[in-house]
Amino acid sequence: MAEVIFDHVTRIYPGNDKPSVDDLNLDIKDGEFLVLVGPSGCGKSTTLRMLAGLEEVNKGRILIGDKDVTTMQPKDRDIAMVFQNYALYPHMTVADNMGFALKIAGTPKDEIRKRVEKAAEILDLTEFLDRKPKALSGGQRQRVAMGRAIVREPKVFLMDEPLSNLDAKLRVQTRTQIAALQRQLGVTTLYVTHDQTEALTMGDRIAVIKLGILQQVGAPTELYDRPANVFVAGFIGSPSMNINTHPVVDGKAKVGEDTIDLPKDAVAKLTPEDNNEIIVGFRPEDATLATPDDENAFSLKVVNVEDLGSDGYIYGNILSDDAVSDDHNAMMSDQNKLTTIRVNPRALPQVGDVVKIKINPAKMHLFAPSTELRIN
Numbered sequence: 214m215a216e217v218i219f220d221h222v223t224r225i226y227p228g229n230d231k232p233s234v235d236d237l238n239l240d241i242k243d244g245e246f247l248v249l250v251g252p253s254g255c256g257k258s259t260t261l262r263m264l265a266g267l268e269e270v271n272k273g274r275i276l277i278g279d280k281d282v283t284t285m286q287p288k289d290r291d292i293a294m295v296f297q298n299y300a301l302y303p304h305m306t307v308a309d310n311m312g313f314a315l316k317i318a319g320t321p322k323d324e325i326r327k328r329v330e331k332a333a334e335i336l337d338l339t340e341f342l343d344r345k346p347k348a349l350s351g352g353q354r355q356r357v358a359m360g361r362a363i364v365r366e367p368k369v370f371l372m373d374e375p376l377s378n379l380d381a382k383l384r385v386q387t388r389t390q391i392a393a394l395q396r397q398l399g400v401t402t403l404y405v406t407h408d409q410t411e412a413l414t415m416g417d418r419i420a421v422i423k424l425g426i427l428q429q430v431g432a433p434t435e436l437y438d439r440p441a442n443v444f445v446a447g448f449i450g451s452p453s454m455n456i457n458t459h460p461v462v463d464g465k466a467k468v469g470e471d472t473i474d475l476p477k478d479a480v481a482k483l484t485p486e487d488n489n490e491i492i493v494g495f496r497p498e499d500a501t502l503a504t505p506d507d508e509n510a511f512s513l514k515v516v517n518v519e520d521l522g523s524d525g526y527i528y529g530n531i532l533s534d535d536a537v538s539d540d541h542n543a544m545m546s547d548q549n550k551l552t553t554i555r556v557n558p559r560a561l562p563q564v565g566d567v568v569k570i571k572i573n574p575a576k577m578h579l580f581a582p583s584t585e586l587r588i589n
């Protein structure tokens with residue numbers, strides 16, 4: 214087992230003018246499950262591949278358990294990877310697939326058999342050891358791919374979207390199994406995904422990356438409750454946070470034709486570059502329907518309602534002088550741009566209603582427009 218350190222690590226691919234990973238500092242603790250998450254092309258696989266030794270590091274250092282591995286060959290790094298396309302050898306049995314890397318490394322036969330049987334037991338694959346991959350389900354094949362990594366008893370597991378070949382239901386099951394398995398084995402793990410739900414449910418900590426630049430690292434609840442900037446706020450959480458820029462008038466945010474109170478110390482952090490505006494974010498579950506005379510609420514014109522049984526959601530446009538008349542625009546607008554509020558599914562408003570919405574002041578996320586950084 215080992216700690217992993219990225220120390221000012223940069224990767225610029227030949228022919229590119231911008232780094233794909235830019236000055237990355239990241240510390241993965243011994244035994245920790247760290248999830249690296251971000252949109253497509255943000256540099257997740259590049260980060261993982263640099264740690265594996267499959268991609269050159271142009272600046273900075275990578276350490277595994279105090280040892281500088283920056284220029285070390287992949288085979289000397291004591292890591293095991295599980296890829297998205299974990300092609301199994303079709304002509305080999307499950308046991309041979311799992312033990313193949315050990316066989317190549319010259320491990321004695323009985324030692325291989327021992328480790329494969331142990332891994333199969335952990336992965337619930339014992340009864341399939343003599344089968345060929347084609348006679349397995351997708352989830353079982355995925356577990357064989359995990360088994361190949363486990364038998365190597367590495368210092369670090371690297372996983373690059375290992376669940377993306379599975380259907381939605383199996384993905385949910387398997388992510389629980391992988392997280393439990395990692396905790397049982399206690400092997401330091403770097404897990405890459407673009408799926409923020411996987412990140413929230415699996416990781417001890419999450420590192421969010423955008424365009425090669427690390428945005429925030431923290432426990433799932435830290436990122437959910439206190440996103441450091443607008444990007445993390447919008448990326449983590451489903452349905453996603455409502456985020457809008459509003460004028461600040463007399464220390465309050467002007468939301469459509471209404472105003473809502475803002476904490477004084479946050480407003481004090483705004484600078485002339487912010488042009489008397491503030492970015493207000495709140496999650497769909499952190500607002501409620503208010504009475505029509507509530508002073509600290511804003512008006513929302515409902516354009517869609519959803520009843521999911523356990524929860525209800527309303528989607529609407531913030532009512533302002535120009536939006537009122539523009540019903541056509543409201544209907545045409547992208548659902549993602551609409552304000553989303555979670556409500557009691559037994560008391561859903563109707564499409565076309567104008568309702569008052571009150572944000573829970575303790576759950577408001579405020580950002581400066583000029584920097585997009587958190588100010589409360």
Ligand SMILES: Nc1ncnc2c1ncn2[C@@H]1O[C@H](COP(=O)(O)OP(=O)(O)OP(=O)(O)O)[C@@H](O)[C@H]1O
Binds near residue numbers: 227233255257259260
């Ligand atoms: N061999 C390469 N040569 C040049 N550019 C590359 C190379 N590999 C990746 N890139 C670029 O580097 C950036 C990061 O790529 P990377 O594969 O790390 O993204 P990712 O976060 O894993 O994305 P995805 O979620 O789609 O897998 C992208 O802009 C990509 O186009």
Ligand SMILES: [Mg+2]
Binds near residue numbers: 257258259373
């Ligand atoms: Mg990738």
